[in-house]
Amino acid sequence: MPSFVDRPAQHYVGARATIAVTEFATIADQIPRIIGLLAQHGLAPAGAPFFRYLVIHPGMRFTAEACVPVEGEFTPEAPLITGVVPAGKYVLSTYVGHPDGLFGATKAVLDWGAAEGVRWDSTEAEDGEHWAGRLEVLNTNPLEQPDPTQWSTDLLFHVAE
Template sequence: MPAIVERRAQLYVAERATLASPEFPRLADRLPPLIGTLAAHGVAPAGAPFFRYRVLHPGMRFIVEAGVPVDGGFAPEAPAFADELPAGRYVLETYVGAPAGLAAATASVLEWGAAEGVEWDRREGPDGEEWGCRLEVLRSNPLEVPDPAQWVTDLLFRVAGS
């Protein structure tokens, strides 16, 4: 069952893409080089990598970021950029399984929120549904946990008014 948690603001470095679900590996494949760039500059990740969904376009297209939390400032070279995840109250649900099940897990969280009267930090924009902060935090390293059925992903959705 989802829980509401408080999160502090978190700096991060990321790359952004507009893509459809089948194209998602193109962005996911940017995480290892991004982590490598940080390491080459002596910057250790300050947490697990994540995907941040910025805009959900009609027709299952997304503006999404592949990000890595960092402590302190780091100015990456384009196409990477630095930003900050906002502090606030978030709904947290932990999903265990292959990425193919994330859409259903997300739908369950959104349905739970609707039943509980949760107002999400989102609005309708000119290009689709814009989220203040909606994350998939990748808790499992595929090199250490090769079976996707055992991967752990935290789903985090910022609550309005946080």
């Protein structure tokens, strides 16, 4: 059952791409690169890596970022970027299972929100649905738990104030 949580703003270093669902690995593969870059500069991640979905485009395409949370100032070289996930109230649902099930888990949260009258912090535009904060937080390190059916992912959706 989803719940409401308050989250502080979260700074991150990320890589952004507009891709089809079938191309997701191109963005997901950036996380180890970003963690390695931070380590080269003596920085450790300030939390679990996550994916931030900025725009859900028609036709199963989306603009997303692979993100690693950081504290303090760090400016990476392009094409890496920095960003901030906004503070505020979020709906949280934790999914445990293979990443192939995330689409269904996300739909379940959005359907729950519609039934409960939750107003998401998102806007419709010609190019798709723009989100202020729509995250998949990767709670499981695949190097420590190689079985993807055991991976835990927090789904977080920013609520309109």
